[in-house]
Amino acid sequence: MVVKMVLMIILTVLIYGAISFYIWRNGRAWLEVSPLRRFKKTYTVLFLILSLSMFIGMIPHLGIFKWVGGYWFIIVGYSLVLLPFMNLAYYLARKRGLMVMGIIYFLFFTAVISYGSYQAFSPVVRYDQVEVNKEAGRDSIKIFMASDTHLGPIVGSGHLKKLAAMVEEEKPDIVLIPGDIIDDQIDTFNEENMIEIFRGMKAPLGVYVSPGNHDYYGNDLKELEEEFEAVGIQMLMDETVEVKNGFYLVGRKDLTDDNRSSISELVEGLDHSKPIIMLDHTPVELAQAEESGVDILLSGHTHRGQLFPGNLITGWIYENDWGYLKKGNLHSFVSSGFGTWGPPLRIGTRSEAWIIEVNFD
Structure with a gap:
């Protein structure tokens, strides 16, 4: 039973790691063609904190990370749907339009988080x-x-x-x-x-x-x-x-x-x-x-x-x-x-x- 649980944890970590790398790689690709390309190291450090925020939030008195982890959970979930379509569109466009796609991605999550927060904290x-x-x-x-x-x-x-x-x-x-x-x-x-x-x-x-x-x-x-x-x-x-x-x-x-x-x-x-x-x-x-x-x-x-x-x-x-x-x-x-x-x-x-x-x- 213990061995099975350990294997499940390892498998979960590997899957989550692969998903996180996929999202990180897409963000890094956009960064390389944007005016913010000089912040590559900052982006990687920030991404690492975000990807760990759900686990850090489990530590007592670090409730702020529960908020961050909650938002990150949404980004990960919806990215798994959104990014494959954007990747396909990028290759169909012969690797053009990456800057525009990155802006669309950012605006999409800005809208999702704004709308979702309103729906959550404006009860009816x-x-x-x-x-x-x-x-x-x-x-x-x-x-x-x-x-x-x-x-x-x-x-x-x-x-x-x-x-x-x-x-x-x-x-x-x-x-x-x-x-x-x-x-x-x-x-x-x-x-x-x-x-x-x-x-x-x-x-x-x-x-x-x-x-x-x-x-x-x-x-x-x-x-x-x-x-x-x-x-x-x-x-x-x-x-x-x-x-x-x-x-x-x-x-x-x-x-x-x-x-x-x-x-x-x-x-x-x-x-x-x-x-x-x-x-x-x-x-x-x-x-x-x-x-x-x-x-x-x-x-x-x-x-x-x-x-x-x-x-x-x-x-x-x-x-x-x-x-x-x-x-x-x-x-x-x-x-x-x-x-x-x-x-x-x-x-x-x-x-x-x-x-x-x-x-x-």
């Missing part, structure tokens, strides 16, 4: 309305749902304050956050005192969260739960609460948790004449939720691919990778997320929160 509120044919002791509830905040070195307190401002403006009855609250580690969450921003989020029926896979990775889940409890926010992990004797709220442990209960176990014994709303970070058990009598299922995780063409992949993997899907009597909502994972960019998606008006009959 999306609205939908559904009917649940059950009695809840009230005519309706207004749910504010936001997932995947990924709070950490990239998505910090400034972005979280936008979420709090949305809650204040929308004045929902209840706030629900289905997972991936922190981005692996709780350090930045604590350093920027983000729990105080959550403390300011108020709703008549309360604020509830459930964990996602990234909340487990840094082994800080227990501490995160305690932080929320201290400000009156309940983290539901395979737990059920009855809200105002009107409807049930069920929060699941994440799919990565080997000890998580099945949906049928969680709803067993509940009064199914009352609405059941479930938080489940990863939208993979829609059929089980529908069969178990869950009325509304709120999820995230997919990011809707976050970066095109990732949305094509998530659309292929998940029955509902984004938005609203009705499956029998189940209403499934999946958010693309309020924050970002990896690159601080969104291409073809938008950071978002949802307002879901639920009418009871």
